[in-house]
Amino acid sequence: MLSYMESTSSSVPDPAADLAAAHAAQGRLTRSLRLPSVFHVSIGMAVAVQIAGVAYSVEAQSARGVVALVVGCAIFLGVAGLQLARFRSLNGVRVDGLFSRAVMGTTTSSSLVYGAGLAGAILAATGGYWWAVAAACIAAGLGYAASAGAWWSAYVGDPETHARAESRVTLVVVGAVALAGLLVLVALT
């Protein structure tokens, strides 16, 4: 006897049951998804290090500053790439929204937290207040991690709405702006 899943009937015996079963299958998958250990913490720490690298490079105005800038970016990208690969390996799925919104920080809250943290760290570094640089970096990292956690909760609650990344055009524009900013910082140092 064919089970419900094995049915290929094209009649409409019970559309409500069909929808409920589809919703249940989707829920089973999303509830089974697990983030790799220390996912949000590691992303937050990587952001803090990256911001610290930028702040140092702006203040140092030297070759060491460029190295700090590049190393900070490399650490962030390395941690992000590693954690996304672990997520994919752990769950057998890829979620583009996790990459763009939680990791690359394209949500409004992540962008605001990152922008404020970066501005604060640069201002503090140019004034020579290194304790304030550290505080700004840590605060930005914590805020970024919290934003990523909020996105994950929203995704699990409504995966269809949050699974996708931004459009390619948006990502290209954001990437171009970030690259331009990086080039300006390198040129300044």
Place this chain on the structure above:
Amino acid sequence: MAGIDPVIHPPARLQLMSVLAAVSEAEFLTLREALGVSDSLLSKHISALAGTGYVSSRKAVHQGRRTTWVSLTDSGGRALREHVSALRALIDAADTAGSTAAARRP
């Protein structure tokens, strides 16, 4: 019935497409576990959906093991949304008809 897509209509395919709508790409084994079906049945449904362009699949090697990754295409996503809307309209119509019939009973 307007909006009801005969390709998606079998419950197994509706479930498969709904699961794929929740992610960007899923491995064959993950789909099999989420849906609770056999390899052969899942392959059959994926082939049928790929034939209409609703899903796409690609082969990859992971930790020395051959794997297949499946994703919903843009047209598949649109077809799923229209199909789900049509099913909801059917449910609403049935509810309305049921309420009207109950109100007419003496």
